[in-house]
Amino acid sequence: MPQTAALASLEKQLFFKERELRALLEITQAITHDANEADLYKIYQFTLIGQLGVRQLALYVLEDRQFRLKASFGPKLQAGPQFSLASLPSHCQAQPCPVSELDLSAEWQGFELLVPVRQQEAVQAFVFIGTTHADYMTREALGFLETLSNILLGAVANRRLARQREASMMAEAAVRREIEIAQQVQQLLFPQSLPNNQHFAVQATYLPHTEIGGDYYDVVELDTNRLLVCVADVSGKGVPASLLMSNFQAGLRTLLRQGTNLATIVHELNHLLFRNSGGEKFITAFLGLYDRSTQVLQYVNAGHNDPLLLPDGGPAQRLHDGTVMLGIMPKLPMLKVGLAKVPPHSLLFTYTDGLTEVFDAQQNEYGESGVLSMLTRHRYLPLSRLHQELLSDIRRFNASGEKFADDITMLSLRVK
Template sequence: MIKQQSVNSKFKLKLILKITQAINENLSIDELLQQYKYILFDELKIGKIAVYKFNSNWEKLLVSGISKECIDKIKIEKHLSSISEITYISRDLPEVFWSFDFIIPIIHKNSVLAYILIGDIDEEMEGMSPAIKHLSFIQTISNIIIVAMENKRLYEQLLIQEAFKKEMELASKIQNLLIPNQSSLPQNQYISTRGYYQPHFEIGGDYYDFINFNDQELGFCIGDVSGKGIPAALIMSNFQATLRALFRPETPLDELMVQLNKKVCDNSSSEKFLTFFIGIYNYTTRKLKYVNASHHPPLLYNFKSRETTLLKKGCIGLGMLNEIPAISIGEVTINEHSKLLCYTDGLIELERDDQMEVGVQFLTNMFATPKNISDTFTDLIHYIDIGKKNNAVIDDISLFGIEFKTTHM
């Protein structure tokens, strides 16, 4: 008897070492399952087995020795969710289990990771049933195999996440190159500028730009693609390249908008569109021509009169329709000391104390002050806490400001 127990112990130890070696060799999940199946069927003489494992949902990992008709009747949430310990399948349990002898739950980190159903083919065999004889050992090796599979899955998932994270970091760096940094913004005797950009995720669908056409003319724009994340960023990156290729001071703004609308329709799905504002300012004539394509109207504040004007003239958003029905070009002569604020909707949809507190009027009041554009931006960013750790941010945020100087300043 003692000798037989010793033989059995060595036999089981050999199998555990074999499984451990397979795990250490980093075999695939399918290869581990084949090893597991070999041990149960060929070494332990188990006749029937079904393995269910939970990933994001329940999956059948292994089925053998049992008909598909029987397996298809088993519904994990309905039939197995209440089982948390090894259970002998008596006639008190649902009939769907009667082809098996035991249910073995695999517990990992206080939750059921898998269910193993085992049974013998020959119910009339002499001597002890293999399922009963090796029950504890089957639980042990099942636990080793299933946990190893789970660890392998989590590790592979981590690798994918890390690779995705690196790709997103690279994409973020590339996109940031498309957004002007403060050192590259135009600063001269005619204007001062400030800009700010913060995507909700690593990359986003907001965009602003400045283009110095010549010594007399400055082009600028701001846009916001519907949605967030990668799809919006791809559309905006493509749009930025298109705009840079088409935006010229000699091209009328209404013609430019027609061309841009066609490109957006060609390059994006029907549910994606852009709100967009574009302008050209002439330093000599002090005239600003613009088109607002359903974007939040920029604020133009006159320091002398203390009046704020909303720049609303324009058309529908780009990509909303295949053809823009009508386009109005706005024109403003800025003879006096003034400042302009262009922004995306993320700025006025910041949450503070669980309330949508930062609205257009609130923003207007903050902007309509005697402070220059640099100090105004410092106050804006500080007051509404536009920081990367600010949990109130629910969308991409872009804003830029231009201060129009006078010759006697």
């Protein structure tokens, strides 16, 4: 008889081990076949019912600091959060507890046991089970239930991470595409060639601080005698700034084709920018219209850094006449078109504030004085060399070396 009883006990253990293996096989196959989160919970539920003989089941998983019902069979339970850890005795958070010992409402009384599922010493889920096989309430069996639940939670967490990574990759791809489009738009804004002939020499240098810069320059030959130069800087960076600058460029080119005078051009550009940005963004700009026949430069400085005009003889002039920055109000409160004599061999140097707002280790600013000093010493160099010398000088001065805090744009016009 003892041998018969021992054999029967061993057969029973093998029977339950076989069921456990089948349960593991079913849930691992579901994970391998990349089942979604909802399907994983269903397979977990059916596995416990079909393979382990559980007749009542409720799985609550911790999400957003609340336990939410994810799988259930038997008593009808509410899907929303029903309890917190604070409502359970502390020992029930570490080991299985009879439901009869818990202060829970009547809807849970059809269950027999509450099994905590822990990961990294913290409870991540609770499994309510009821009407189990009498021989399947041992500590070893409950340990397997916790193991199976942990496998499920791990698979669900991995699915969520995969979805998050996929969403992140899609978002990054969308941003990258936006950046590429903005870069293409920005490249189209700049003139494809600059006029260099027997009358003028023009040179432009542009160093963006980020992938999409906020600076803009343009040079337009209106006829054999007249030439317009423009340098601008939009507030902010990225795609919105690039789009606003494209509106500025399109508006400027349209107004130039209409033969509009400089004052009207500036007023119309301000109206266009305010309409598009509602005063939330603005553009500083310098627009200069040079007439070779009169040797006169008409210009408007709209809140921009003062360009420097170096005649062949005499001191440099700062071109400051104009108005406030464009786009911050529907109508410009004041506008003055400046006039400057530009005889042959004069140099007009325009730039954005990234060139001057460079600091050394003692926080001294390179500033306009640094630019003017370099121009005075090297003003007769070929313009490409002049720009190279300026860049080399600010790199030596800059405490961060090659890393600048803003876009740098330089546009030079030499009258021959």
